[in-house]
Amino acid sequence: MSTQLDFTVIDETAEWIVVEKPAPLVVHPTGEKDEPTLLGGLQALLACELAGGGTLSILTRLDRETSGVVLVAKTRPVAHALSLQFEKREVRKEYLAMVHGxxxxxxxxxxxxxxxxxxxxxxxxxxxxxxxxxxKPCTTGFRVEDRFQRPEGRFSSIRCFPESGRMHQIRVHLEALGHPIVGDKIYGGGGEAYLEQVRGELSEDSVARMILPRQALHCTELSVRWAGEWRVWKSPRPSEFARFSSGSPVGVWHG
Structure with missing residues (x-):
């Protein structure tokens, strides 16, 4: 997959900016290689505000291959107030996943x-x-949205509602339930595809097993309490998810 700095601004105030992150855009610099990051793009977009004393705190850190809603505070007081909501599990999060079985x-x-x-x-x-x-304790709710069949087998669309925010939580819990996410290179198998990708040697066999070029996980909705009311931000179902669930060809790998 090629990385493009093409995130979309969903909402913006003096207190925060909410964007839709594409896959495989990484949120923060990893130190492993020089590549575009969401943070770098936001710093360029908000350069004037940062020069005036603003700060950026990314509060929802999606994995590289996970797309969807990302909330970013523009000041330290706002970051602190919103972080408390995350710690108290008051933030509402919804994801969409395409899974095996x-x-x-x-x-x-x-x-x-x-x-x-x-x-x-x-x-x-x-x-x-x-x-x-x-x-560490963590909780995720799941609801089946749809079941469908493709030449590669049986699959389902699952709505995911994480109450906590552990690393890879949704991916790990779905694997534990016997329904790993389509395209996930770490979970649902031995992780060979991930190791090959890290080495820059992703094999044709691994590509075929993945079916999709990235893990099919997307943050569709995020809600926080602010000034006495709920602020709700949404991101539509990715077009590749719609094609996948309709049975359409998934296209050519662009690794």
């Missing part, structure tokens, strides 16, 4: 704790998480 449930809640896999076993992928009784 047809769940036997219509709705369910996963309360399984999560920790970094490397803490309890050997793992070549530092960022990989797993459910484990010694992990």
């Amino acid at each position: 047809w769940p036997e449930w219509e709705q369910t809640v996963c309360n399984r704790p999560i920790l970094r896999t490397g803490e309890v076993q050997e793992c070549p992928i530092w960022v990989r998480q797993r459910v484990h009784p010694e992990g």
Whole structure:
């Protein structure tokens, strides 16, 4: 996938800016390579405000291959006030995922704790998480939106409602439920595709297994309380998700 700095501004005030982040745009510089970042794009867009003493605090840090709504505070007091809502689990978040298989449930809640896999076993992928009784508590609600079939097998559209914000939480919980996200290079298998991609050696076999060029996870809605009322920001279903669920060809890999 090629990276483009083409995020869309959904809402903006003197207190915050809300944008729609595309995949595979990374949020912060990783230090691994020189590439466009959402933070860099926002700094360029808001250069005048930053020169006047403003600051940027990205409050919803989506994974590189996750798209959707991102909330960014423009001042430290606003960042502090909104961060408290996240800590108290008062923020409402909704995601859409395309997953493998047809769940036997219509709705369910996963309360399984999560920790970094490397803490309890050997793992070549530092960022990989797993459910484990010694992990940190986290909760995600799930609701089946649709079940459909493609030449590659059975799939479902799932609405996801994370109450907490652990790393890779939705991805780990869906894997634990037996329905990993389509295109996820870390979860739902041994992680070989992720390791190949890191080395710049993504194989044709791995591409075929992924089906989609990125993990099919999108933040569709984010709501916070401000000045006594709910502020709600939404992002529509990505076009590639719509094509995938309709059974249309997924297109050519542009890795």
